Amino acid sequence: MASKGWQHPYVNIFKHVRVEDWRKSTKEGDVSSYTDKKLKSPVYRIRGPVPANSYILVPKNINQSLGLTGRFFYLLFRPTPGKYFVVHLDVAAEEGQVIRISFSNMFKEFKSTATWLQFPFLCGAAKDSVYESTSKSARHGLVGPAPTSVRWTCLMLDLQHTLSVYLKRCYSHLKSVKLCANMAVKNMFTTDLLLDPGVSFSEAKLMGLASSLGTGPMPREMSFPVPKGGSWHDLYDYIRFPSEGTKLPFDSIQKGSPQPETRCASNQRSPVRERPRCIDLSKAVQDRVSLIQQITTPKLLPRNHTPVVANVPELDVVSTYQRDWLGHTDDQQQESPCSSSHQLPSRQSCDTDDGGVHVYVHPDDGLSNHGEESEEEFVCTPVPRPVSLQSSNKTKPQKLLPDPILRLSRIIGFGGATTKCVLWTKSGDAVVYPCHAIIVSMKISSNQQRFFIGHTDKVSALAFNGNTTLLASAQTGNNSVVRVWNYHKGNCLAMFRIHAHSLSCLSFSHGGGILCGVGKDSHNKTMVVVWNTLNVSKRGEVTVLAKAHTDVDIHTMKVTFFDDTRMVSCGRDNIRLWRVRNGMLRSCPVNLGEYHSMDFTDVAFEEGSSSDQHLDDRTLFVSSRSGHIFEIDYSRVVIRNVRRLLPAQQQHAEHREKWTFNTGPGIAINSISVSSSFCATGSEDGFLRLWPHDFSAVFLEAEHEGPVSVVSASFDSLQVLAATSTGNLGFLDVSSRGYNTLMRSHTDTVLGFSVDGVHRHLTTASSDGTVRIWNMDSLHQLYDFVSEDSPCSVAFHPSEQTFCCGFTSGIVRVFDISSAKLLAEHQQHRGEVVGLAFSADGEFMYSADSQGSLALYNSSEEDHNVIKVACNVVARGTERAPDALSVSSDSRCLAFVGPSEYIVTIADARSLDEVLHVDVSILDVESPRLDSALKVCFSPASIEHLLVATSANKILWVSTKTGRLLREVSKVHKHQCSSLAVSEDSRFLLTAGHNAVKVWDYNMQLDTNSQMFIGHSQPIRQVSFTPDQLGVVSVGDAIFLWDFLANPVDSLTDSCSPLRVSYSSAPKTVPPDTEVNGVRLSNGMPRQAAPLPSSPPRLDISTTDQVDQGALGSLSICDDSPAIPNIPAEATNRVSSSDSAVSFLKVTDLVHMSPLNTNGMDTVHLKQKKRVRPDCYRHFIPRFKTSCLDQAVVAPQPQEEGIKLKAVIGYNGNGRGNMVWSPDQGLFAYSCGCVVVVEYLDTGRQRHFQGHSEEISCLAVTNDAQTVASAAGGSNDSKSLICIWDVQKGICRNTISHHWGAVQCLAFSRDDRFFLSVGDFSDPEVALWSTKNFQLLSSVSVSGPIHDAAFSPSAHSQMACVGSQGAYFCLIHSQGLNVELQVQRMKTPAEVGDVELTALCYHMDSLLFTGTNRGHVCVWDVNTQRCFMTWEADEGEIGVLLSRGNRLLTGSNTRWLRQWEVEAVQEGTPQEKVSNVEDSGKTVALEQEVMLDGTIVSAAFDTTMDMGIVGTTAGTLWYISWAENSNIRLVSGHKTKVNDVVFSFDESHFATCSEDGSVRVWSTSSYELVVQFQVLNQACGCVCWSPSSSKDSTCVAAGYSDGTLRIFRLASTEMELRLHPHQVAVTAIQYSANGHVILSSGRNGLVAVSSPVNGATIRVIRDHKGAMITTIQCVNEQCKNFGLEGNEMWLAASVDRRVSVWAADWLRDKCDLLDWLTFPAPTYFAGDSLPPSLAAFCPADYSLVVYTGYGVEKELCYYSLTKKQIIKKIALPHWPTCISLSSKSELVAVGSNERVLKLIQSTSGRFQDFLQHSDSLQTCHFSPSGTLLFSVAYNEILLWEVKGL
Secondary structure, three states: OOOOHHHOOEEEHHHHHOHHHOOOOEEEOEEEEEEEOOOOEEEEEEEOOOHHHOEEEEOOOOOOOOOEOOOEEEEEEEEOEOOOOEEEEEEEEOOOOEEEEEEEOOOOOOEEOOOEEEEEOOOOOOOOOHHHHHHHHOOOOOOOOEOOOOOOEEEEEEHHHHHHHHOOOOEEEEEEEEEEOOEEEEEEEEEOOEEEOOOOHHHHHHHOOOHHHOEEEOOHHHOOOOOOOOOHHHHOEEEEEOOOOOOOOOOOOOOOOOOHHHHOOOOOOOOOOOOOOOOOOOHHHHHHHHHHHHHHOOOOOOOOOOOEOOOOOOOOOOOEEEOOOOOOOOOOOOOOOOEEEEOOOOOOOOOOOOOEEEEOOOHHHOOOOOOOOOOOEOOOOEOOOOEEEOOOOOOOOOEOOOOOOEEEEEEEOOEOOOOOOOEEOOOOOEEEEEEOOEEEEEEOOOOOEEEEEOOOOOEEEEEEOOOOOEEEEEEOOOOOEEEEEEOOOOOEEEEEEOOOEEEEEEEEOOOOOEEEEEEEOOOOOEEEEEEEOOOHHHOOOOEEEEEEEEOOOOOEEEEOOOOOOEEEEEEEOEEEEEEEEOOEEEEEEOOOHHHOOOEEEEEEEOOOOOOOOOHHHOEEEEEEOOOEEEEEEOOOOEEEEEEEOOOOOOOOHHHHHHOOOOOOOOOOEEEEEEOOOOEEEEEOOOEEEEEOOOOOOOOEEEEOOOOEEEEEEOOOOOEEEEEEOOOOEEEEEOOOOEEEEEEOOOOOOEEEEEEEOOOOEEEEEEOOOEEEEEEOOOOOEEEEEEOOOOEEEEEEOOOOOEEEEEEOOOOEEEEEOOOOEEEEEEOOOOOOEEEEEEOOOOOEEEEEEOOOOEEEEEOOOOOOOEEEEEOOOOOOOOOOOOEOEEEOOOOOEEEEEOOOOOEEEEEEOOOOOEEEEEEHHHOOOOOOOOOOEEEEEEOOOOOOEEEEEEOOOEEEEEEOOOOOEEEEEEOOOOOOEEEEEEOOOOOEEEEEEOOEEEEEEOOOOOOEOEEEEEOOOOOOOEEEEOOOOOEEEEEOOOEEEEEEOOOOOOOOOOOOOOOEEEEOOOOOOOOHHHOOOOOOOOOOOOOOOOOOOOOOOEEEHHHOOOOOOOOOHHHHOOOOOOOOOOOOHHHOOOOOHHHOOOOOOOEEOOOOOOOOOOOHHHHHHHOOOOOOOOOOOOOOOOOOOOOOOOOOOOOOOOOOOOEEEEEEEOOOOOOOOOEEEEOOOOEEEEEEOOEEEEEOOOOOOEEEEEOOOOOEEEEEEOOOOOEEEEEEOOOOOOOOEEEEEEOOOOEEEEEEOOOOOOEEEEEEOOOOOEEEEEEOOOOOEEEEEEOOOOOEEEEEEOOOOEEEEEEOOOOOOEEEEEEOOEEEEEEEEEEOOEEEEEEEEEOOOHHHOOOOEEEEEEEOOOEEEEEEOOOEEEEEEOOOOEEEEEEEOOOOOEEEEEEEOOEEEEEEOOOEEEEEEOHHHHOOOOOOOOEEHHHHOOOOEEEEEEEOOOOEEEEEEOOOOOEEEEEEOOOOEEEEEOOOOEEEEEEOOOOOOEEEEEEOOOOOEEEEEEOOOEEEEEEOOOOOEEEEEEOOOOOEEEEEEOOOOOOOOOEEEEEEOOOOEEEEEOOOOEEEEEEOOOOOOEEEEEEOOOOOOEEEEEOOOOEEEEOOOOOOEEEEEOOOOOOOEEEEEEEEOOHHHHOOOOOEEEEEEEOOOEEEEEEEEHHHOEEEEEEEEEOOOOOOOOOOOOOOOEEEEEOOEEEEEEEEOOOOOOEEEEEEOOOOEEEEEEEOOOOEEEEEEOOOOOEEEEEEOOOOEEEEEOOOOOEEEEOOOOOOOOEEEEOOOOOEEEEEEOOEEEEEEEOOO
């Protein structure tokens, strides 16, 4: 044969024979060519009912031969779904014989002759399809037609191996190929290389795959396309046969489980053992079975990994299931990360064998053995899902349910092996950190946690890839284990060991293809390992790319972000650069010169530079313990710069002389992080510092309680994460300078705990010497008690806020949390306190010590006097701590182990007299050893049961009456039981042993009585149920909070009728200050602001004889209190901001209160089914807002405000029934935003009720007009707030929070005894209150929305409601203190069709009018509760009904207000049948009607219906006089958003403009609308006044969205001129200081200078082109001081943070640029809403420009035009949305998106905050004199009188 060189590396057979020409090949039957959409290339389709009749044959002549000598034959094809196919290969052996190799899915079994081999082919299916699942579980394989989801397949046949094994012949060459129907084929080729189709060329290059090694990637012309980010094996199938034919240095992927993990024997199935059968298999059958198994369920393990299986129990039939406990995203609730393994039913005795094991480490990890008998160990790279073995009983075995019964909810703890590993996610919304053996991901906004569980020892290193999708982790111990996780799904992708211990560092490459780790080898030398993780996300194998052993010390090592093959490291005396090349890991040191003897701690590259930046520009930063920071030139491997951070030097001369660059105490830097904006360092002195890149000065720092071990800047550089070696974790918000503590933790073992069920507090004692109190909901540390002694046990009082703590010295101390007092200190004990307990009734306290003494205290007294001390009654030793004592639930008995370890004593709890001795050593006579007692526990519900845990690993049930043994359970844990507890209902038992928690069926009557949960890395010290029985707490290495998922005994069902619910008055024995709700704290006082301590308050126990109440007053403030609605200033004592120094520059470690935390009731509410909003305008829907109220803002104290609300301009037309008028008493009130306005119509004076923070929906007034009620929605998803106002005093008498949604309507009864509130569609509930104390009397929930409600005017016990479901007639029954509300629902009459009842009013005594959403009025008889008459009163929806005398008022969304004469309705007897007015013969006459400017939403009239007030959605309140047939505007306001408001120069008027295109001019004295200019179909964006002094010549200029300017003259009330200088919307407008020109700017950044006389455009300034201008201001100023000519200056500020200042003389046509300011800012993501850039001249000195906008900091900058620099900055807590500078007292008004109007004294920095707006502020303006101030939020315009600060 000719040379074979031309066949290398492969031969494309179709190309070789030019198959498209059909000259060297032939086709028969239905063979066609088409372009496959998936492959995006031409393929051939072979179809036909008989496969042999349709085919492609290569070569064409059977006498010819292809002569292809390649060992491997590759076929790229796809079987036709539902059809059969056949492939024949004619292969020549070296002996000259031709053998046919055939495979087909129609072959049922393997057949072989001397010249023919027939293999059955099993078609695969698409991933996760039913066919795939079936094929994986079937033992016989699935032969037959291809499934519908069959995929494109790459089949590789080893021709040499096939001939050698099956026929013992030597392969020569491939002669011919025949492809028979039915299939689609892309190509086929031969090669001597073993190719991997799932590896790209770049991956192969990195892996070192080369043709010289016999391997390589698939040729491009033969490869299948894979979309970006996709996985080849998720799209296609790869089959190798025979898979064991060629021994290569790596494993390939096989058909049936295309992902790499399928090479592990235990991946797809649990261990299965079938019943033995004796069957003789021939060699051929064995081969056929081998092929089937290889194609369907391959079992190859990774190379050099051998599965070891021992002691697998014999099972007849085993069913398997798989369950993924970790496959959850961040938004999903975390499931219990455990698996359940149920073994064979145990024998009838109570011996257990961990039948139900819920573990955090899978059996296949090879890290632990589960259960007593199982010793299975599987070692493989990919990690399988948990599997479960079930019993083979035909009847379903009974097991403990639910399964799992515990779910890990939260963990309080941080660190363990290291506190140097904390990571940001890419989005910056979560941080990842280790907590001993568990990895925690916590959302920083809500503190929600999810867990990565699988390590069996403490986690020592963490690393993210660049986009934070892959997480790598390593654990301590010998043969450290590394795991790679899918971060978002939470599942483990790979697990592998390295032959090293003390693995201390991991680093991922940016793309995730390389992982680097540093540890110690067996000789304690430093070992660096580099793994290839390219395919890990595809479940591929992780291989070692390179490995190196070195003697140099490595503290930190990181993979460079610009090159996956390069690393940098630092350690003691060295900085090294590493590189992987050709499978070798080499390094070179940096020449350190004189700095060679330093301890280097961390390395960091300058972030923000692109990855394609030239290598020469790379700068490496290295920190050291001496305070030096090195800048390393990466390309030249030399030091570029060295800086040293020194502490502030003292003022002594000798110290200044001694301190030099290389001497003196430098700041030891533990960590460094470099972002594009700053450099962050964490140092041993506890400071996190932010520096500029040149380290010239610290611009921000945060002090911590301990050394900062690690710092990390977020990806957007807006937050910096910091962790301390003392277990604290938090982050600094760079923009707000606020520090948020995420987690605090004990730094040593937690010895014991106790739970306060009332306040949800948890107290813990630790070996670190501290006692800490935690909030169980927020996980925040509330208090930290320190002492010279070491605490060892704690116990909470069952009902009071007190707890006791025992110490190793024997001292017992009792603390009162609420008052921060040490109540008592006792020193009766000589040894360590091993047990503390309170009686269930709280009257007694008990303590026991290690020397055997027992003490009884009277806990009903504050000093806790000692009643009795008994010596030598408790067993000596400390092994029973911290819960050596147990008190029965009836407080009668006390149990403990003693006086010896073999005796359990039950004593009288009131006298300590011994009642019973039980010798546990003699209970098991067959035991060869004496059994001793370890723990005792009473059963709460079965007080005759005492549970005893013994040293023989048993639990004994002992009768407390007789001492008899009732029940015994053995083999409770592998190790001795360290703690046990029983649930309150005695249905479950909780035990802890070593690192595991077990939950048991208390009665031990199931086949599987327990479930086990593993998560702790150290022995568990104590475990218990929470008092509410909804959770479990376990402590040891950390504090684990579990959700207890057991079902209650009886499901709670509501047996009451949904329409009849009665409530009794609140019991008087419960003081209101003990209620835990959203409005009050534990002390009963509304919370004003979050505390800002630098750390949790500490109490020095050794010096607490006289505790300073003032100093520790903050101890009573909880860190997780819910958000509190604003309470009127008159009703509360606020903390004045002026009483304390205000500093924005000092940042301390603050306890962070998350604004997103909600209480438990909130959580339940949020999970309720979302109701549909009704389609009728009468139902109140709050205006959508994107702003969020800042709950931490504190308003100034009364009479100390710098500004006082003078007037509210406008009326909220979005409210419903939000106007009340009592003509007899002269009360007129309405709402605007969150303010209730009381206006006196005779004088126009206003009073304001301020207490709400959200939009007010409705109002109600008592009949005597002495009380007004207002309702508004709650903030942060809290309940709505109803305020009850005393009209005369102007104060809030009461507040009510009951309804979850908005409040739809309010009403007082005719006698003012009752008060009614109705929730909106999201919470349709009617609540009845007593007006005496506003206590809830009764409430009823209905199924549909309620739109209106009213009390009967004559019968005090009757009321009615209307809604979507019809009319509700309610009757109030009072019996003593109990009030019951009976409700009867009546459907809408069918005569009016499918309508909703939207409004109602009573008429006379027995009639009720209701309106519908289609304009009908229905008349109901109240006594019979039946509708008897209807008429059509309007064409639209009726939203207002009002009846006075014989007149009825209707108001609708057609804007018609109509008055009807309805006297005829009450005449006669109601008809049996509903009739129309016309049919009944009665007359309803329309007397008068008027059309107003909007939909009618509120109305109030006098008793004769002659005059009244009506409110519309246009924001107008109309005075209606039917007698005079007139209507007058009382109150006017804007309906849409107000864009600008500005005073006239004489302050007599002000102008507003809005989105509706209107410009309105108002009188400042009367607040009345003077004139309105309306432009249709345009929005008016800005307005300004002309500077003319003459009233006749005063003009207003406005800019519109179509680019036009309009000038209106007030004297003539006409438009004087229309200009069109812009093609885009006008954003700012201003007359020049002298009025000669008008300056206007467009959205495109162009500034036009126009003449107000002729409208001509004088010039266009293009300097800001492309950036929208937000501000233009003009002032009179001689510019010669600045070196330019001009008599006035003007400035323009644009959104790109640029400000231009100009000098102008318009009469001389001069306009020159005076200065150009550009303010820096960090990068931001596209789509973010940035705060505006704002600028203004300082009124006191026009040479100063004040600027604010998006930047590195939130601040006001004062720029001097003369000095050309910023001379002053004022830090702000929020981004400003508007500013205004006063000409008086140097005041600055700043508005923000947090709804805060801040008044600042610019010289002193003193400020006050005002929260009278319900939305973000968009503009604010001082009057020219500085005496008045306007602030605007949406359409709310508030006018303030300025007093000054």
